[in-house]
Amino acid sequence: MVKKSLNKISPLAPQIIKRLSPVEGVSLYTYCANLYNKQRNDLSIFLFHRKSFIAEVFTKSSLRSATLDWNSKALKGKEVQAIIVNAGNANTFTGRQGERAIEEVVKTIASQFKISKKKIFVASTGVIGEPFPTQKVIRAIKEKKSPSKNWIDAARSIMTTDTYPKGISINTSIGNQKIRITGIAKGSGMIEPNMATMLGFIFTDAELSQSILKSLISKFIPNSFNSISVDGDESTNDTVILTSTNAKKMNKKIHSINDKRLKKFKLDLEKVFLYLAEQIVRDGEGATKLIEVNVTNARSRLSAEKISRSIANSPLIKTAIYGRDPNWGRVIMAIGKTYEKVKKDKLKISFGNYLVAKNGLANPKIDERKLKRYLSKDKININIDLSNGKEKSKVLTCDFSHRYIDINASYKT
C-alpha cells in the first residue's frame, strides 16, 4: 500500500526548480534502492568530511518511528559523520525487524565509508507498518557512486506524495567569511503544526558549535515547521535537522547566537526555514490555494495559537476557500470551538484587506464582487483581530480539494 501522488505537479509549486549548491564539507550520494515499483532514486547519503555537528527536532508522537529511537541514542555526542534518508518505508511499527534493519544499515555504511556506526543519523519516510526492506537498502549502499553536484537530487530522492522537490541554497556570510546554507525538505500529507510528515535537512559550512545549532533550530522552528498544517494529522517520523560542517573557519569562534557577526546569517537561515516550511504547504496533498491564517491581538500566545490552528485545520473552512466561498461564519465556528474567551463585539475578520465581520455582525459595506475576485487568487489571507490583547500567531495551510480525496482514498496493494 503505497500512496500514489497522482503525479500532477502542485499548482502552487515554484515556476522553476532551481539548482541546489553543495555545502563544503559534505558529499551527497543518491541511489535507487528499488523501494518503489518505478525506477527512481529513493535513498540519499550525506557524508561529512570533518568534525561536524547536528541539532534536531523530532515528532512528539507517542508511536514514533524506530529511526528516531536510534537517533536519540546514537547521537548523544551530537557529532555527525553521515545521514541516510530513504523514502518508501517509514520504518514505523516494524518491531524488532525495524530495529535490526537500522543496525544492519548503519553497519554497512560504517564499513563502506570507514566511519563510526555511532555517528550515523537515520531518517525514513513512507508507509507505516511494513517490514523495512533492509536488503534492498544495503544492496544500494554497496554500489560505487560519485558525489552529486546538484543537491536537488537529494530533495528528489526523499519525495513520497510530494509532487516536486523542495530545496533552497543561499550564499550568505558571517563576519568576513563567505558561508553557504542549503536546505531540503519533503512533506505533503500528514502535516500539522508540531512537526509535519516531513523531513527537513539544513546544512551550512559555517563553523558553529552544537550548542549554537541547537539555539538556532529552537529559534526558527516555531514560526516555520511548527506553523504549518495540511490535514491536522501529525506523523510518526517528523524530523528537522540543522548541521554545520565547520569547513569555513572563523578567526574568533562564535560563542553566542547573539554574536553580532551572526546577524545576516540568522536572517538568511530563517529564510531557509520559512521557505522550506512554506513549500511543504504549497505541495499539500491536493492543494489549490495557500492559506495564511493570522490571529492578532490575542490575550495570550497560547490563545492565539489555539485559534489559528483551529481555523487552519477546519475542513469546513478549507473546503470553503477551495470553493472561493467567503464563508466567515465558519471562521466564527472555528474560533468558538476552541472555547477561548473572545470579545464578540470587538473581533474583526478579514479575507485579505476585505473586512467581512466587525462589531458583532457582518460588515454591510463589503464589496462582494471585489471579495470574490480576491478569493480567486492563489494565496488567501484570513485575518482575525481579536482586540483582546497583544499576542499573535500565524499558521500556513492549504485548501481541501477533490484531489485530497483522490490521493488519500486510492487503494493500492
Place this chain on the structure above:
Amino acid sequence: MVKKSLNKISPLAPQIIKRLSPVEGVSLYTYCANLYNKQRNDLSIFLFHRKSFIAEVFTKSSLRSATLDWNSKALKGKEVQAIIVNAGNANTFTGRQGERAIEEVVKTIASQFKISKKKIFVASTGVIGEPFPTQKVIRAIKEKKSPSKNWIDAARSIMTTDTYPKGISINTSIGNQKIRITGIAKGSGMIEPNMATMLGFIFTDAELSQSILKSLISKFIPNSFNSISVDGDESTNDTVILTSTNAKKMNKKIHSINDKRLKKFKLDLEKVFLYLAEQIVRDGEGATKLIEVNVTNARSRLSAEKISRSIANSPLIKTAIYGRDPNWGRVIMAIGKTYEKVKKDKLKISFGNYLVAKNGLANPKIDERKLKRYLSKDKININIDLSNGKEKSKVLTCDFSHRYIDINASYKT
C-alpha cells in the same frame, strides 16, 4: 450563502422514513416562512398544553448563537410552554439585530398562543452571520394552522444540509402507565463530539420533574450526541433538549432516576438518544460509510476518548475508509499524535474481526481478500485494544468523500 445539500439522499439512510407519533400534551405546527429559495417548511412550533418541563444541553462554543443566550436566561424556571425552531438562519453573530429578532418572535408567539414570553424556548440552525429574517418568521407564525399528526413534518422542517428527516417514536411504559417517547434531530455537517451542529428534541408524555429530566439527559448524552463526529467542526448552535408533558400521571410520583419503575423507560429513552445520534452520522455530509471507533483497555477514560476522537477526526483515516484501504498505519499515526503513552508491543488494531496489527508490527496472517471484502461494507468498525488498563470509548463517525468537498465548496450568493 446557503449550503446546498445536493439533494441526493445519503446511502446510509434508513430504507423507510417511518411516521412519528405525536406525544400527548404537545401540538406541533409547521410553517413555510420562505427562509429558503424553494417552497419548503422551515419553521416548527411545539405548543405544550399543561405544565411541562425541559432540560437542555448546549454547545460549549465561546461564540454561540443568540438563541442560546436567550434560552439560558428565559428558561431559568425550567418550565416550557412553547418551542420554536427554524432552519435557514442560525441567528449567530447577528449582533443586536439577532437579539431583537428573538424578542419580537417570542412576543408574537406569546400573543398568538396566549402564553408567557418567558416560557418559550428558541432554536435556530442554518447560516451564521446573516441578519435574522424576523418579519418572514413573524408573518408565518401569524398564519392559522392545524396541528400536524405526523411529527416527521417537524423533522423535515429543521433540515439544512440533511438529506433525510430523522426521528423515532417508541411506545414504552413506566410502571403500569403507557408512555410514548418521540424524538427528532437534525445535523449533517459541522459535527464533532461535544454537541454537533445539531438540534435534538426529545418529547415524552411521562410525568417527570425537571430534575429527573436533567439527570436523564446527563446520563444519555455522553454516549450518544457527544460521541459522534462528522468533520471535527463544533457548531455555535448545538442543542439537545428533553421535555416531559406530564400528561400521563403516575399514582406515585418518581423522585429518583434509580426508581425501578423507570427501568424499561430508561432503556427505551437511551435507544432514542442513540438512534438519533447515529442518524446524524449516517447523514454526515457526503458519507458513504458509517465508522465505529472502539478504543478499549485504556489507562483512563480521558485517554480512551482522546484516542478515539483523534482516530474519528483524522482526514487520512476517513479518506482511507472511503477508499476501502486497510491503512492501519494511519491509525498508528492518529494514536501517536495524541501524545498518550501507549504500549507499542501490546496494542492491537482490528478492522471488524480482522486483526491487522499486534505485537508491535503488522499481522502477517491477515487474509487480505477477506479484509478487502469487509471494507466494502456500509459500516466499518475500527477496534483498538490498548492493553493498558480498563477504560474504553466509542465514537461514531463517517468517511470523507468527494461529495463532502462538493457540498462544502459550493459557492452560493
